[in-house]
Amino acid sequence: MTVVGAGAAGLFCALVAAHEGARVALVSSSPLPASASYWAQGGIAAALAAGDSPDRHAEDTMAAGRGAARASAVHMLCEESPARVRELEELGVRFDADRHGSLALGLEGGHSARRIVHAGGAATGRRITRDLSALAAAHPEIDVYERSTATALLVNDGRCTGVSIRIPGAQAAIASGGTVLATGGAAALWQRSTNPPGSVGVGLALAHAAGADLADLEFAQFHPTALVSEGPRDGFLITEAVRGEGATLRNASGRRFVDELAPRDEVALAIEAELRTGGAGAVALDMSGVNMTRFPNIAEVLGEVGIDPARDTVPVAPAAHYTMGGVATDLDGRASVSGLLAVGECACTGLHGANRLASNSLAECFVLGRRAALAAGEEEPPPAPSTADATPLPAPPRPETRSALWRHAGLRRGAEGLRELTGDPYPLARLIAASCLAREESRGAHQRVDFPHTNPALDGRHTVVDASGAVRLEEWS
Numbered sequence: 382m383t384v385v386g387a388g389a390a391g392l393f394c395a396l397v398a399a400h401e402g403a404r405v406a407l408v409s410s411s412p413l414p415a416s417a418s419y420w421a422q423g424g425i426a427a428a429l430a431a432g433d434s435p436d437r438h439a440e441d442t443m444a445a446g447r448g449a450a451r452a453s454a455v456h457m458l459c460e461e462s463p464a465r466v467r468e469l470e471e472l473g474v475r476f477d478a479d480r481h482g483s484l485a486l487g488l489e490g491g492h493s494a495r496r497i498v499h500a501g502g503a504a505t506g507r508r509i510t511r512d513l514s515a516l517a518a519a520h521p522e523i524d525v526y527e528r529s530t531a532t533a534l535l536v537n538d539g540r541c542t543g544v545s546i547r548i549p550g551a552q553a554a555i556a557s558g559g560t561v562l563a564t565g566g567a568a569a570l571w572q573r574s575t576n577p578p579g580s581v582g583v584g585l586a587l588a589h590a591a592g593a594d595l596a597d598l599e600f601a602q603f604h605p606t607a608l609v610s611e612g613p614r615d616g617f618l619i620t621e622a623v624r625g626e627g628a629t630l631r632n633a634s635g636r637r638f639v640d641e642l643a644p645r646d647e648v649a650l651a652i653e654a655e656l657r658t659g660g661a662g663a664v665a666l667d668m669s670g671v672n673m674t675r676f677p678n679i680a681e682v683l684g685e686v687g688i689d690p691a692r693d694t695v696p697v698a699p700a701a702h703y704t705m706g707g708v709a710t711d712l713d714g715r716a717s718v719s720g721l722l723a724v725g726e727c728a729c730t731g732l733h734g735a736n737r738l739a740s741n742s743l744a745e746c747f748v749l750g751r752r753a754a755l756a757a758g759e760e761e762p763p764p765a766p767s768t769a770d771a772t773p774l775p776a777p778p779r780p781e782t783r784s785a786l787w788r789h790a791g792l793r794r795g796a797e798g799l800r801e802l803t804g805d806p807y808p809l810a811r812l813i814a815a816s817c818l819a820r821e822e823s824r825g826a827h828q829r830v831d832f833p834h835t836n837p838a839l840d841g842r843h844t845v846v847d848a849s850g851a852v853r854l855e856e857w858s
């Protein structure tokens with residue numbers, strides 16, 4: 382089988398498949414520190430505390446999803462996440478422990494219990510990807526294609542039969558029974574983003590060109606607290622784990638204005654409202670009561686930009702952070718084109734609904750990563766693939782596309798701007814605009830100025846974009 386992408390989802394999927402006896406080709410275009418997984422700060426959500434339970438985790442996830450989450454996906458994640466944390470420990474990942482030697486569990490927005498497993502303080506992603514990539518590189522059943530980019534999926538008779546890749550100095554085709562996309566999300570398509578520049582939805586473009594359905598593209602999450610700074614650190618994420626440890630949000634008058642531990646959509650919209658009336662710089666995080674030794678990488682970046690959190694408040698504003706939508710899949714990662722699977726942030730199982738609950742995405746990478754590895758292993762070997770069937774990738778998005786998405790499909794959007802976006806040269810931007818237009822209501826991360834209320838008739842319904850680009854609204858099964 383082939384796995385495209387070496388973030389948390391791709392690495393874990395490749396390792397599970399290889400452990401089960403599959404021969405795996407692991408293709409990754411970027412160096413390790415360029416994946417969103419490497420940048421993850423907060424941790425992995427798992428109901429491991431005494432008094433917590435998968436049902437309670439599921440209730441919080443459903444509530445954060447604002448009536449649009451797929452219940453079967455939510456229950457699957459919450460039930461299986463604790464076992465995946467234990468599996469990572471068995472693979473050698475060392476999570477932070479409390480003074481009794483038990484896992485130290487953090488608290489984040491929207492969670493009713495302490496259930497965030499972390500490593501190296503706020504260096505969770507760095508630790509996990511470092512450990513998993515060392516295991517993948519050493520595994521005899523995994524062939525790693527580094528600095529290699531998947532440029533097209535190969536399709537024969539409506540079935541995905543592999544992938545065409547550009548390796549340094551050459552083009553090659555890899556035939557596989559199961560091809561798993563683990564290419565990450567698309568939040569870097571928006572001008573202000575917490576994501577690495579490569580997170581522009583390449584996997585969605587590959588899958589769409591191969592005829593696969595995409596889902597929920599209108600649901601893009603804006604993280605409430607990204608650093609506001611003049612230089613390259615603008616947009617640096619300040620994890621909500623600091624709010625879990627007591628940091629408060631202050632407006633231009635120095636007053637608190639929102640429950641800091643409410644789900645992200647609520648906090649981001651409250652900040653946006655303050656910035657609209659108070660102007661840039663009107664919202665700041667007061668972290669003076671937080672023990673910053675738990676967050677050394679945040680302390681380091683704040684030091685770089687001349688902020689001492691013990692003394693100064695930290696200016697923050699929302700930034701595009703996570704795309705709930707992606708390649709539409711079942712609960713084993715299977716896309717609508719046979720032989721094709723998707724996992725991690727590039728996929729959409731419906732788990733996150735209209736608003737992802739903090740730290741559920743790394744959990745998803747491991748829960749779905751395992752399931753997709755097993756499902757891909759069941760695929761029949763392909764007939765010989767034909768490169769002639771490959772549809773090439775669109776050119777990378779221009780800065781104008783990123784600013785158009787920020788203006789027209791940002792925290793608040795309306796029909797006029799969205800219609801303009803449907804003419805953007807970047808195909809995925811057009812599909813996002815069409816999905817936003819199709820959802821004529823406000824819900825979670827999708828706030829329409831022209832449809833300011835939630836429409837109960839759309840509860841449990843998600844948007845699907847088919848290969849022709851047409852959008853329909855349907856129920857999750």
Ligand SMILES: Cc1cc2nc3c(=O)[nH]c(=O)nc-3n(C[C@H](O)[C@H](O)[C@H](O)COP(=O)(O)OP(=O)(O)OC[C@H]3O[C@@H](n4cnc5c(N)ncnc54)[C@H](O)[C@@H]3O)c2cc1C
Nearest residue numbers: 386387388390410411418422423424531565725726740743
């Ligand atoms: C700053 C930040 C902090 C976060 N903190 C948390 C957190 O604490 N907890 C949490 O649950 N989530 C967090 N998230 C979200 C989470 O990190 C991501 O959703 C998750 O890591 C996505 O993992 P992934 O494996 O799907 O994709 P990624 O980690 O983005 O990996 C994608 C991989 O695909 C490769 N790739 C892409 N296109 C191609 C191609 N065409 N050919 C070959 N390779 C390709 C890339 O090179 C990369 O290796 C955070 C995100 C950010 C940006």
